[in-house]
Amino acid sequence: MEKYYITHLRELESEAIYVLREVASQFENPVLLFSGGKDSIVLGWLSNKAFFPSKIPYPLMHVDTGHNFEETITYRDDFVKQLGAKLIVTSVQDSIDKGRVTEETGKYASRNALQSTTLLDAIGENKFDGAIGGARRDEEKARAKERFFSHRDEFGQWDPKNQRPELWNIFNGRKHMGEHFRVFPLSNWTEMDVWQYIALENIPLPSIYFGHPREVVHRDGVMLANSPYLQVDCEDKVEELVVRCRTIGDMTCTGVVKSEATTVEDIIQEVASTRITERGGRFDDKRSETAMEDRKINGYF
Amino acid sequence: MTKKAYLDMELLRFTTAGSVDDGKSTLIGRLLYDSKSIFEDQLDAVKKTSERKGYEGVDLALLTDGLRSEREQGITIDVAYRYFATPKRKFIIADTPGHVQYTRNMVTGASTANLALILIDARNGVVEQSKRHSFIASLLKIPHLVVCINKMDLVDWKEDVFEDIVDDFKGFAAKMDIKDVQYVPMSALKGDNVVEKSENMKWYNGPTLLHLLEHIHIASDRNHLDARMPVQYVVRPQKVKGYEDYRGFAGRIASGIFRKHEEVTILPSGFQSRIKTIYEHEKEVEEAFTPMSVAIELDDDIDISRGDMIVKPNNQPEVSQDIDAMMCWFYDKPLVVGNKYILRHTTNEVRSMVKEIVYKIDIETLHRNEIEKEIKMNDIFRLKLRTTKPLFFDSYKKNRSTGSVVLVDEATNNTVAAGMLRDK
Structure with a gap:
């Protein structure tokens, strides 16, 4: 029976595909939250496999903060076209214009937290009952307690203390009207697994994941990509370096790291030797010790 | 590395x-x-x-x-x-x-x-x-x-x-x-x-x-002996060129091995057919085994939907509406005989009614208690249930995938119990 085993990457793939098919079966109107980051790209890739040769039976939705790396948007449009999927773009700017949220001001202003309102509004307007996200349990301690099928009440809130137990691979997606689920097929993947899978499957990525020259701003031990959306003052040190993104999100809070990596294999070697977590470069997590839990309770990804 | x-x-x-x-x-x-x-x-x-x-x-x-x-x-x-x-x-x-x-x-x-x-x-x-x-x-x-x-x-x-x-x-x-x-x-x-x-x-x-x-x-x-695939989703591309007639039964192999051209039986209908193709996503394969996720096409046009199970004619699971299981209770309200719950098993879902609490395990001494049988949160006990439709299952001892169930409360939708099925 020696030959009847599959490798860890294939087992994670099989688990994620099982979860995606559960979503398509248990929910009437699911959606895949697509940020243009590597985790959501992997989700799109897996969705394409899960329903082969059919098209993906749910749309992809991008919650656009308006503060994007240009490469992400180009990549997004190509990727969606290649998958033959439907794309919905919902924008934080619209939420601001409608008065649903107020833009933060000052040096540390970011639209990251505002995304939650835009996301919940879009879920409500489109009547989505299951939103697939690329969050992983290894990313952050509050996410380590997250379920595959994570219940949200009618206010879009997460109740971490009253989560449904999840056993074996039986997922309970039953809900009342107005409630929805967040589903995380990559729960058991680590940053390393994602990169190894990208290498195994030869998945194309936005160029900013690889080392490139860029003007960066040093702030509180984190390097941010300089952009018109960032308020830079005389205390900030600005310089040009060869860097790459470890995560991709809103430009004002996504950090970059020094890197000469030009291939996925280079990145794998780099991830293997790195001693800082992926989210260590995320400004949004540094606001407090339970910053992620607090944002998640209120509807964040 | x-x-x-x-x-x-x-x-x-x-x-x-x-x-x-x-x-x-x-x-x-x-x-x-x-x-x-x-x-x-x-x-x-x-x-x-x-x-x-x-x-x-x-x-x-x-x-x-x-x-x-x-x-x-x-x-x-x-x-x-x-x-x-x-x-x-x-x-x-x-x-x-x-x-x-x-x-x-x-x-x-x-x-x-x-x-x-x-x-x-x-x-x-x-x-x-x-x-x-x-x-x-x-x-x-x-x-x-x-x-x-x-x-x-x-x-x-x-x-x-x-x-x-x-x-x-x-x-x-x-x-x-x-x-x-x-x-x-x-x-x-x-x-x-x-x-x-x-x-x-x-x-x-x-x-x-x-x-x-x-x-x-x-x-x-892993159980490589008893071939079981609960059908999770039916893939019907219809409009995709070259796959107009494709009808794939997608699911994760719960146990055993399935090979191309093998004879299979579909439960609960009992219809027999032969495996035409096995796709591991976009790639055709000769065989599939647990824990692979695949899609199986059959030679015959049979009506199959989510919750059905593909097995082999000479190795079939038990079929019954009377369920006997070791359970763990998760809920803050007690379990009551006569209560009805949704029972989830593989990709299948049926309604069930609590018939009898056989005994409760004293988790401190591991003794069976057949007298005091009030079931509270965290209790482990043996339970008999009656389901509205037959379940096709194996004992948990033989098969962790086809031998496990959870109970869901109909009013709150909470997952209230997990169960390990016993042999009949």
């Missing part, structure tokens, strides 16, 4: 249970730290919090206790999943609290585990809690148990202390259904026999804990 190495790694899921003082967090912290899976910023954050709270040294439990309420109370409440990898294997740890009031979390963590770590404080020997954890591991049919006899530094690294505990545990384990038990003397605090071999216990010739975790043979634990 070379590309060749990471493309040939196996996945091992293990569970640990423990409370504040038995060194579980130290042990997990040690495994993560020594395998370089704790990052500097995580360690910094934990160091800062430890200092602020006035702890001596670094409290590694803060790494796993992520929720605000857990950090406030200094206890693990929920199951926390932790990850690390060595060049041989990737590991998923389901880290659970150890007290009786968290039995349900232990059961949850154990449900997907290939292996359980049981922690024993060398000064105290086999205590009630170690027995309880072992009982849960045996109930959930975890194939491998590693008994970590910890804090050996506090008993002067004495061999006879270790041997006495091993004998004691063997006597107790003989009464339970556990396939493989291994014993490792260690000091998680000092690092002896966790990753590095102990210099202080030269009398121990066995492997270190990490060596065991990396080498324990798990491929043969």
Whole structure:
């Protein structure tokens, strides 16, 4: 029976595909939250496999903060076209214009937290009952307690203390009207697994994941990509370096790291030797010790 | 790590249970730290919090206790999943609290585990809690148990202390259904026999804990005999060129092996057909086995939908509306005979009614209680249910996938119980 085993990457793939098919079966109107980051790209890739040769039976939705790396948007449009999927773009700017949220001001202003309102509004307007996200349990301690099928009440809130137990691979997606689920097929993947899978499957990525020259701003031990959306003052040190993104999100809070990596294999070697977590470069997590839990309770990804 | 190495790694899921003082967090912290899976910023954050709270040294439990309420109370409440990898294997740890009031979390963590770590404080020997954890591991049919006899530094690294505990545990384990038990003397605090071999216990010739975790043979634990595929989703492209007539029954192989051209039976209809193609996503394959996710096409046009099961004609599961199961209760309202619940089994869902509570297990003594049968949260008990439609299942002992169920409350939609099916 020696030959009847599959490798860890294939087992994670099989688990994620099982979860995606559960979503398509248990929910009437699911959606895949697509940020243009590597985790959501992997989700799109897996969705394409899960329903082969059919098209993906749910749309992809991008919650656009308006503060994007240009490469992400180009990549997004190509990727969606290649998958033959439907794309919905919902924008934080619209939420601001409608008065649903107020833009933060000052040096540390970011639209990251505002995304939650835009996301919940879009879920409500489109009547989505299951939103697939690329969050992983290894990313952050509050996410380590997250379920595959994570219940949200009618206010879009997460109740971490009253989560449904999840056993074996039986997922309970039953809900009342107005409630929805967040589903995380990559729960058991680590940053390393994602990169190894990208290498195994030869998945194309936005160029900013690889080392490139860029003007960066040093702030509180984190390097941010300089952009018109960032308020830079005389205390900030600005310089040009060869860097790459470890995560991709809103430009004002996504950090970059020094890197000469030009291939996925280079990145794998780099991830293997790195001693800082992926989210260590995320400004949004540094606001407090339970910053992620607090944002998640209120509807964040 | 070379590309060749990471493309040939196996996945091992293990569970640990423990409370504040038995060194579980130290042990997990040690495994993560020594395998370089704790990052500097995580360690910094934990160091800062430890200092602020006035702890001596670094409290590694803060790494796993992520929720605000857990950090406030200094206890693990929920199951926390932790990850690390060595060049041989990737590991998923389901880290659970150890007290009786968290039995349900232990059961949850154990449900997907290939292996359980049981922690024993060398000064105290086999205590009630170690027995309880072992009982849960045996109930959930975890194939491998590693008994970590910890804090050996506090008993002067004495061999006879270790041997006495091993004998004691063997006597107790003989009464339970556990396939493989291994014993490792260690000091998680000092690092002896966790990753590095102990210099202080030269009398121990066995492997270190990490060596065991990396080498324990798990491929043969899976059931490769009884071919079962619960149908999860029907793929019908219709408009995709070249696949207009394609109708694939997608699902994850629960157990056994399916091959192209083999005869199969569909349950509950009983129709027979032959496998035309097996697709592992976009790629056609000759055979599929657990835990692969695939889509199977059949020669004949048969009406099949989610919840049906593809099996082999000469090896079929049991079919019944009367269900007998060992259960764990998760809910804060008691279980009442006559209540109706939604029963979820593989990809199938039926309604069910509670017929009889046969007995309750006293989790402290492991005795059966047939007199006091009020079922409260965390209780483990034997239950008889009647379902509205027949269930096709195997005993949990034979098959962890087709032998497991959960009960869902119809009013609240909460998952209220998990069950392990018994033979008829």
